[in-house]
Amino acid sequence: MARDTSRRDDYVRPIRRLLIGLLVIVLFGVFLLWRIDSPRVERLRANLVDQIVPNFEWAMAPVTATTNIVADFRSYRKIYEQNQELRRELRQMQAWKEAALQLEQKNAKLLDLNKVRLDPKLTFVTGVVLADSGSPFRQSVLLNIGARDGIQDGWATTDGLGLVGRISGVGDRTARVILLTDSNSRLPVTIQPSGQRAILAGDNSPAPPIEFLEDPDLVRPGDRVVSSGDGGVFPAGLLIGQVAQGPDRRLRVRLSADYERLEFLRVLRSRSVEVIDEPGHLIGPLPARPTAEIAPAQEATDG
Amino acid sequence: MAEQTANRPFAFWALYASLGVLVIFVQLLPLETEPRRWAAPDYMMCLAYAWVLRRPDAVPALLVAIVILLTDFLFQRPPGLWAACVIIGLEVLRSRAIFMRGGTFLLEWFTVIVVTGLVVVAHRLILMLFLVDPAPLALDASLFLSTAFAYPVAVAASHFLFGVRKAAPGEYDPVEAR
Numbered sequence: 001m002a003r004d005t006s007r008r009d010d011y012v013r014p015i016r017r018l019l020i021g022l023l024v025i026v027l028f029g030v031f032l033l034w035r036i037d038s039p040r041v042e043r044l045r046a047n048l049v050d051q052i053v054p055n056f057e058w059a060m061a062p063v064t065a066t067t068n069i070v071a072d073f074r075s076y077r078k079i080y081e082q083n084q085e086l087r088r089e090l091r092q093m094q095a096w097k098e099a100a101l102q103l104e105q106k107n108a109k110l111l112d113l114n115k116v117r118l119d120p121k122l123t124f125v126t127g128v129v130l131a132d133s134g135s136p137f138r139q140s141v142l143l144n145i146g147a148r149d150g151i152q153d154g155w156a157t158t159d160g161l162g163l164v165g166r167i168s169g170v171g172d173r174t175a176r177v178i179l180l181t182d183s184n185s186r187l188p189v190t191i192q193p194s195g196q197r198a199i200l201a202g203d204n205s206p207a208p209p210i211e212f213l214e215d216p217d218l219v220r221p222g223d224r225v226v227s228s229g230d231g232g233v234f235p236a237g238l239l240i241g242q243v244a245q246g247p248d249r250r251l252r253v254r255l256s257a258d259y260e261r262l263e264f265l266r267v268l269r270s271r272s273v274e275v276i277d278e279p280g281h282l283i284g285p286l287p288a289r290p291t292a293e294i295a296p297a298q299e300a301t302d303g
Numbered sequence: 304m305a306e307q308t309a310n311r312p313f314a315f316w317a318l319y320a321s322l323g324v325l326v327i328f329v330q331l332l333p334l335e336t337e338p339r340r341w342a343a344p345d346y347m348m349c350l351a352y353a354w355v356l357r358r359p360d361a362v363p364a365l366l367v368a369i370v371i372l373l374t375d376f377l378f379q380r381p382p383g384l385w386a387a388c389v390i391i392g393l394e395v396l397r398s399r400a401i402f403m404r405g406g407t408f409l410l411e412w413f414t415v416i417v418v419t420g421l422v423v424v425a426h427r428l429i430l431m432l433f434l435v436d437p438a439p440l441a442l443d444a445s446l447f448l449s450t451a452f453a454y455p456v457a458v459a460a461s462h463f464l465f466g467v468r469k470a471a472p473g474e475y476d477p478v479e480a481r
Contacts, residue, residue: 023365027372027387031433048376056328067332067334132332135330135378136442139336183439204338
């Protein structure tokens, strides 16, 4: 039999090798295409996810719910301590509630005096988290709302309290949210009360570090971090979290959004942001100056 | 099952594809949205390597390529590169499968560990070469380690659950593969 096999190898093997080589080249070609024309391939990816993941929805929801119930059940063992802790927190909260009520009344009075109108564009669409990124290399979640609900790339997403991430990749029925913890996430922030500008740079850790801070001496752990609105990335003033100092003395942000349980997310309708539909170019002198002047004019008519 | 499918690998193809769907489903469940410090093994790669050393005809390269490419797209990896690396590793192991048939499990495990390590390192190097930000080193290292340790489990599951066993000499003709 051995001799028989080797004789057939004579022509089967080279063809097989050729086909495998072809397969590897095709796969590598997909990677190269992604590297060269990323937006197009990412759109393809968004459409693929849009086709596949909603089909899992009927099974995903019950399985996720069951697993979460089991996790909740485990925490019942610690219920007594939790109860005590909650009572303590409640006492503190009542003090805060009183303060908040007073502030609210004051604020309402001031708004009335000023005849302020809130921007009607700051409304939101709420979506349910369908799936996560599926691997620890990327931090993102998939929402069950997409282009048919008017979702656009670049819109901010919160969980009702704190900022969660931004929309990146919209399919017809789904939209992907890149979380602030993803290593590709960069967000201009303001640190209150000192007003320092910085960049919040995700690095795949639960508490992303603050980078490009002008004067670290003015920032203390516990300071509030809000989005600054620089570069038109996000509306200004969205709560992100609090400054904390990591064991490596780096300033990090403890995020206000509850990243352990992302279930319902609000996508804020913001004014249109720059659409990235072509691969990056070299940054050089601008060929036409007037483009820079048209942009603010448009914005003024929008607002 | 092994007797029934000795000459028909289609059952194994269907099994591999459906296991792929199951793995994608489980990994996409939004259970952990906090960043993790370690990476779970790449189950489909582990299974493919365990099967190719037992039944080379059970995992044709095209099938594995489609499944891994799909996970590339769905798990937000750079599409195609990981699949290409895994396929090269698969073919290296396939060419060794005949020599490994009589060997001990330790030798087989060692070979798979070396191949897995090379696949992970090659993937990382190519990413760096193309100026793509690679993942933190700890994640890649833990991916390699967990896949290495998952391999005996994958072999045991294949043997007892799925009936993927080493063929007796003469039971089938390896040239029919693919």
